[in-house]
Amino acid sequence: MKKLVLLILTVCVLTSCAPARTFDDNGKLNVCASFYAMYDFARTIGADDINLYNMTPSGAEPHDYEPTAADMARLNDADIFIYHGGIDSWAEEIIDTLPETVRVVHAPELISTYYPDDPHTWLSPLNTELEFNAVCMAFESADEANADKYRARADEYTARINELDAEYKNAGFAGKTLFVSHGAYGYLCGELGMEQFALDSISGESDPSPAQMAEMVKTIDEKDAECIFYDPLDTSKLADAAASEAGVRTEPLSTFENDSEERDYVTVMRENLERLKSALN
Template sequence: MKAKAGIACTIGLSAVLAACGEADQTEETAEQDEGNGEETETIDVYTTLFALEDFANRIGGDAVNVTNIVPVGADAHSFEPTAQTMIDIAESDMFLYNGAGMEGFADAVEDTLQGEDVKVAKAVEGINLIDYDHDHDHDDEHGHDDHGHEEDEHEHDDEHGHDHHAHEEDEHAHDDEHGHDDHAHEEDEDHSHDDHGHSHDHGDEDPHVWLDPVLSIEMAENIKEALVEVNPEESETFENNFEELQQELETLHEEFEAMVEAADKDTFIVSHAGYGYWEQRYGLNQLGISGLSPTNEPSQKQLEEIIQYAEDHDIEYVMFEQNITPQVAEVVQDEVGAEALRLHNLEALVEEDEENEEDYFSLMRRNIENLETALQ
């Protein structure tokens, strides 16, 4: 849709290029004739996560051309775009990113786009994000029992929706400036891992909003509004496609609720703590071996607590993600004698997903099936 800069040609090649241009124009005209003589302008969108890519394709339909800058199998937490990728984004119509500190390179992209005619759309805009709880103390007093635990152990904080199940206030004390927990482990074991730099540290807000089907409706609406702003002539199409997507997300939410209601347990062990929105929405408890970012490795004490909790509560599975395989999670699996199950974080596809033509809903339903197994 956006006009691109032309390539300078030498005099010797001008006649050849002109002939090719005439042929291309004829072919394009024929294609337009086949489509009743109407040409649909395509919005070039660059995005950062598979879930956003899928939502944008569903809402935009034939009116969008969506490119995910994070390669298949890569980890969005640590990805850094190349200079050529930055140029490609600057020549596009829209840069769609998650926000909430998920993409450490987002600020650099926005700086690059200053003065460019590119719509910058933040998918989590206006959404109430939950705070990430850095505390990995998995002692019994945290109320992580079987599914018959009392309702007050699932009570969530009114402001952040993430009061972890009747923890004592002093266990959740955060430093006013940094928001770190009072876990008492040494600075070199602290989950903040400042030396990893901005590209690996989410801060105190959990950015994994797309894993919540209900909040995904708000994300999808933000995407729809951004597309309408870029191409208002297609607003009716975008609106209709969004409404279909909303209905599918509502159905997925109901399926998730039904699975949790029928589960015997409410706690699962996973390679990294990216599933806080399931805790808030469905009353589940994640024991994340690594922190909010996979680079936030646990201390020895925290590892021992996770292993002890798994042994005390007969947890038989450790859930690994499709693009993240931290060795420390394999250590936990070996120590507990647990089986491996997959959770898909929907940040990025792997080659197997592409071959199977997976989408947001097929992957989320696979998550529901595997959670059902882990919680039995």
């Protein structure tokens, strides 16, 4: 927190002594997104009609990330800031310090079921549809001249997310157990009638104890599981250790917390679906 206060002070000093780094002066809506999933939703809806900046750089793990002073200066200059909460904790701490000119969008605001210990709402396609709507409504009201274009893009992509949702629901995963290193799939598992067994939720910050490891291996054996999935943004160390004890394999499964620029939500979620099908069916 001390670091964050320092960061805010630095921003105040920067903004009062020198012009802040700003967006291109092209008359478009200036949008900041707190991390990759939010950035991806905004670019799908906004396309070339907005100036968009991702506050969490490529390759960074958003749970632990804190933006730079220059990024914070840019955020102060934005028209819209899209954040999620839970994962981008720095954002929750600074939203009250932003100028009134920054319209803050809490992407999950339309989602009725929220698990306090699992912020990864967007890994459920139905939740992502609601987040698309929240972002689209903010764009429509902030930039009425382009409102029809924002809504058309959101509707077109929401239809694709609907197809994705049907593919997940028809994949025959009900009753199965998903073994993962990072417990990010609670919303998806809840919707599909699956159970999630997450190594990080049994071990907390440390490696699992021998007793926890034995319990995990026993559960993998009981469920006749073939695979433990790890988040490619994290080390696979924990999953590898458990998999080697249990005699199963490991595979990456994206949390969409960060990704490379050319990969959008449906692409990544469909890749996840194929990995799940090959390991669970």
